[in-house]
Amino acid sequence: MGKRTEILYLSEPDMIQSGVLDSARCVDVLGEVFQLMGVGDYLMGGHNHNEHGHSIVFPKTSKFPNMPIAGPDRRFTAMIAYLGGRFNICGEKWYGSNIANPARGLPRSIHLSVLNDPDTCEPFAIMSANLVSAIRTGCVPALSTRYLARKDAKVCALIGAGPINKAAFQAIATQIKTLEEVVVYDLFPDKSETLIEWAEAETGIKGRVAATLEDAVRSGDIINCAASRLKPVYILDEWIPKGSVVILSGAALFDDAALLNCQVVYDNPHMQEAYKSEEIYFETKEEFYNTQKGGQFFRLIDEGRLPPFIETPSLCKMAIGEQNGRTNDDERFIFLTAGMSVFDVAWSYECYYNANKLGLGTKLLLWDNPYWY
Numbered sequence: 459m460g461k462r463t464e465i466l467y468l469s470e471p472d473m474i475q476s477g478v479l480d481s482a483r484c485v486d487v488l489g490e491v492f493q494l495m496g497v498g499d500y501l502m503g504g505h506n507h508n509e510h511g512h513s514i515v516f517p518k519t520s521k522f523p524n525m526p527i528a529g530p531d532r533r534f535t536a537m538i539a540y541l542g543g544r545f546n547i548c549g550e551k552w553y554g555s556n557i558a559n560p561a562r563g564l565p566r567s568i569h570l571s572v573l574n575d576p577d578t579c580e581p582f583a584i585m586s587a588n589l590v591s592a593i594r595t596g597c598v599p600a601l602s603t604r605y606l607a608r609k610d611a612k613v614c615a616l617i618g619a620g621p622i623n624k625a626a627f628q629a630i631a632t633q634i635k636t637l638e639e640v641v642v643y644d645l646f647p648d649k650s651e652t653l654i655e656w657a658e659a660e661t662g663i664k665g666r667v668a669a670t671l672e673d674a675v676r677s678g679d680i681i682n683c684a685a686s687r688l689k690p691v692y693i694l695d696e697w698i699p700k701g702s703v704v705i706l707s708g709a710a711l712f713d714d715a716a717l718l719n720c721q722v723v724y725d726n727p728h729m730q731e732a733y734k735s736e737e738i739y740f741e742t743k744e745e746f747y748n749t750q751k752g753g754q755f756f757r758l759i760d761e762g763r764l765p766p767f768i769e770t771p772s773l774c775k776m777a778i779g780e781q782n783g784r785t786n787d788d789e790r791f792i793f794l795t796a797g798m799s800v801f802d803v804a805w806s807y808e809c810y811y812n813a814n815k816l817g818l819g820t821k822l823l824l825w826d827n828p829y830w831y
Contacts, residue, residue, distance in 0.1 A: 460831045463824040468585035468813050476813040478589045481629040484597040484805055485604075489777060490543065491804045492601065495726055496778035499542035500800050506735070508728040510797060511537035511551075530557040530687065531566060537799035540576060541807075548574045549803035551587055567591070571806035581824070583810045587802065590809065594801040596625025598725065599682050599705040599793075600633045605776045605783030606703040606723060606791045607680050612638045614663075615678030617671065618685030619644035619653040622707055626682045627653075631661045634680065640665040643674035645689055672697050675704075684708040695719055703791040709751050717758055717792060725795040726774055727767035730755075733796070734767070752794055 468476065477483065494500050503509040514534040516526045526532065537551040553569040560566060569587035574580060603611070611634050616623040619642050631637060640657050642650040647667055654665035668674035675681055675697040684707040685691050691708075695715035698704060704720070724730050734756050740746040743760070747753035758764040773793075775781040784791070813819050 460825070460828040462826050463580050463828075465581050465822045465824055466583045466810065466813065466819045467822050468583065468810065468819045470586040470589065472813060472818045473586050473589055473809055475816065475818055476809040478593060478805070478809050481593060481597055481600065481625070482632040483808070484593050485600050485629055485633060487804050487808050488594065488597050488601050488801055489604075491541065491800050492725075492773050492777035494541060494543045494545075495800065496774040496780065501540040502729070502799050503536075503538050504732060506728070506732050508726065508732040510729065510733070511535045511799060531555045532557065537797070537802060539799035539803045541800050541803050545804060545807050546576060547803060547807055548576045548579075549799070549806060550574075551591065551799055551802040551806075553587075553591070571802060573803070573807060573810060583806070584822075585806060585810065587806060590802055590805050591797075592621055592625045593629070594805045595622055595707065595797065596627075597629040598795050598801065599626045599707055600629030602705055602723070602725075602773060602793045602795070603630055603633050603680055603703065605773065606793060607634060608701050608784065608787050610636050611679035612636055613641060613677050613679050614639075615641045615643070615668070615674045615681040616653065617643050617674055617681065617683040617691055617710070618708065619646070619649035620684065620686065622684040623682060624653060624656065626684060626705075626707060627657055628660060630680060630682070631663060637661075637663050639663065639677075641668050641674050641677045642666075643668035643671050644685070675699075678702055681705065682707055683710040685710070698790055700790065701787045703793060705793045705795065706751075707795060711754060712792070714754075714758065714763070717755065718763060720790040720792045722755065722764065722770055723776075723791055723793045724767060724770055724772045725793075726798065727770060727772050729796060729798060730767045730794070734759075751796065755794060 501507045516528045518528045534554045540548045550572045553567050555567040569591045571585045571587040573583040640663055642653050644650045650667040657665050679702050681704045691710040693712050737746040747757045771781050776783050
């Protein structure tokens with residue numbers, strides 16, 4: 459007889475009951491993940507074990523009437539990982555993205571997590587993962603503030619008033635207890651006002667709408683950029699206050715002076731190297747620099763004006779004590795982060811673990827006895 463296999467399915471309401479929105483706990487869990495990355499106890503996609511994921515990107519035109527056509531943020535992506543330590547699991551976040559979705563009453567991206575036993579390969583959990591993705595994305599900036607923000611930081615500036623900055627501010631507020639104000643800049647001021655109303659109700663921290671991008675940046679001790687691509691965010695060195703940290707949760711451009719005069723920090727330098735290796739798929743280096751998140755960093759590295767990835771401080775090495783974070787109140791940091799499947803796997807597993815203890819979810823039968831084995 460073969461082995462019976464069941465899968466625990468967790469809906470979004472199940473995930474909320476399991477604690478998926480607990481930002482403070484998520485920051486701690488991601489701290490564990492960075493420690494595992496620091497010692498190398500993890501794998502992600504590709505031969506280099508550090509790829510963001512594998513994507514279907516649609517063509518600009520197609521002779522097939524049902525084939526989707528390229529559009530902003532339109533793709534399907536599989537983000538796969540093995541994570542060691544106490545987790546010891548394989549997993550995947552699978553999602554599709556279409557910027558037209560909100561007009562249909564849907565999130566732009568729709569996510570699922572799947573967790574598997576790394577030895578038998580059996581799936582043991584499938585779960586709604588939109589909140590997993592949003593919360594872990596917001597908690598990486600928050601974790602970076604442990605190492606890079608001043609201990610007396612008072613103002614958090616948010617560039618972009620969408621869900622990612624909402625999650626980021628919620629998480630940052632759990633880490634920086636000295637915050638007194640949130641300043642929000644968005645192309646649409648009403649969105650800034652909505653985010654501020656939520657932030658004041660959620661955290662008690664007062665907020666204001668920034669008149670300009672410059673106003674927001676100059677105001678911030680912690681500046682989190684998570685704006686849409688409708689209009690490029692361009693930040694000048696002279697705007698960045700002494701003692702601040704600029705966190706790139708989304709794309710932003712700087713004048714070269716900003717990247718050369720601030721201390722650059724990466725989340726995972728090996729993943730940034732993997733991104734850099736993708737330049738072979740572009741017709742010119744300029745196209746690559748202008749298209750890829752972090753392209754400006756890559757250009758300055760190629761020109762010898764920034765050090766190679768592996769020689770640059772990273773959160774992985776800070777997490778295991780091999781490198782320093784902030785050492786004085788005058789330092790200015792620019793932190794580049796990108797989505798990593800190990801974060802989705804870790805936070806999905808934590809929610810699964812809690813759901814099991816609470817008796818949440820629906821058990822689905824994969825098989826009683828595999829037909830072939």
